[in-house]
Amino acid sequence: MKITEHIENAKGKTLFSFELLPPIKGQSLQGIYNAIDPLMEFKPPFIDVTSSREDLVYKESSDGNIQKATYRKRPGTVAVCAAIQHKYGVDTVPHLICGGFTKEETEYALIDLQFLGIDNVLVLRGDARKADSGFVPTPGGHCYASELLEQVTNMNNGIYLHEYQDTSFKTDFCIGVAAYPEKHFEAPNLKADFKYLKQKVAGGANFIVTQMFFDNSKYKEFVNLCRENDINVPIIPGLKPITSAKQLINLPKIFHIDMPEDLCDAVQACKNDKDVKEVGIEWMINQCKELMEFGAPVMHFYTMGNAEPTKRIAQAIF
Numbered sequence: 001m002k003i004t005e006h007i008e009n010a011k012g013k014t015l016f017s018f019e020l021l022p023p024i025k026g027q028s029l030q031g032i033y034n035a036i037d038p039l040m041e042f043k044p045p046f047i048d049v050t051s052s053r054e055d056l057v058y059k060e061s062s063d064g065n066i067q068k069a070t071y072r073k074r075p076g077t078v079a080v081c082a083a084i085q086h087k088y089g090v091d092t093v094p095h096l097i098c099g100g101f102t103k104e105e106t107e108y109a110l111i112d113l114q115f116l117g118i119d120n121v122l123v124l125r126g127d128a129r130k131a132d133s134g135f136v137p138t139p140g141g142h143c144y145a146s147e148l149l150e151q152v153t154n155m156n157n158g159i160y161l162h163e164y165q166d167t168s169f170k171t172d173f174c175i176g177v178a179a180y181p182e183k184h185f186e187a188p189n190l191k192a193d194f195k196y197l198k199q200k201v202a203g204g205a206n207f208i209v210t211q212m213f214f215d216n217s218k219y220k221e222f223v224n225l226c227r228e229n230d231i232n233v234p235i236i237p238g239l240k241p242i243t244s245a246k247q248l249i250n251l252p253k254i255f256h257i258d259m260p261e262d263l264c265d266a267v268q269a270c271k272n273d274k275d276v277k278e279v280g281i282e283w284m285i286n287q288c289k290e291l292m293e294f295g296a297p298v299m300h301f302y303t304m305g306n307a308e309p310t311k312r313i314a315q316a317i318f
């Protein structure tokens, strides 16, 4: 079922969902199941599975030469989604990224998803490779999420790449896009970033999932700005409880977000990370309660495969 239908069917009741990473190459799916099992009691209507681009590795061979190779650390997004849907009977949302995929490979992935009965996708540009200073498009791939979105909406209209045979079958994907209440780090300002978000929604995006934030006013202002600008699709807040003191530095560095002063003070007053986790859970419970009151449709957690903090938050709010 489509995410938008889940939200409509809930008739104002807040839903619970979360995001997982596929296993590291060479590991089994059991870790994924261990991260899902404790959260099933909160009846997630959907689970997101991230996608990652290949990275470059340099290896010294026996003759002393350095060899360059590319490898994807966490392959298997489509298959993980299919496995979750099969085992738990919940919908999944595979993340589709521009980086690392040609348009043809994306098309084949979308055909697989359609055949597997996966109705939703979250389309993203994707992160830059570690070795690159910025995002470098894959030759034959897309540069921006809006282009990838266009490919999916084209397929929803029965338009495929290189049409030389009858490809009239229309897919029916419900399409999500990312947004940044505190602005995407490459955008010169929020207004410029917002222009491209409008373009994604005008191009057919059915729902939005936000970057994590720790200050609800950022989300509320962003939702209000969207509504004033005729962006009326559901805006799902992305949420991440703090679990260690070093995240005060790492999360702003990686995700380009601000940490509220009160949260920083509370974390800095902790003796150890066990106490920090308690502060993070408490902060997130309060954040969720306020977001639910504001009318956010879904509490969507970035679990990073660690179910315990999310479970405690869900127990407190649902």
Ligand code: FAD
Pocket: 049, 050, 051, 052, 053, 095, 097, 123, 124, 125, 126, 127, 128, 143, 144, 145, 146, 178, 179, 184, 185, 186, 187, 192, 193, 194, 196, 209, 210, 211, 212, 238
């Ligand atoms: P875009 O919408 O393409 O925007 C990228 C930048 O370009 C922005 O600064 C925007 O303002 C600008 N821009 C957009 N369109 C144009 C245009 N036409 N011309 C000029 N500038 C333009 N990354 C992964 O690798 N894998 C994941 O699974 C993943 N999941 C994510 C889930 C969520 C909910 C979020 C919020 C992010 C996720 N990311 C993931 C990170 C994301 O890929 C990065 O933040 C990336 O840098 C931007 O992706 P985007 O889809 O927002 O890009």
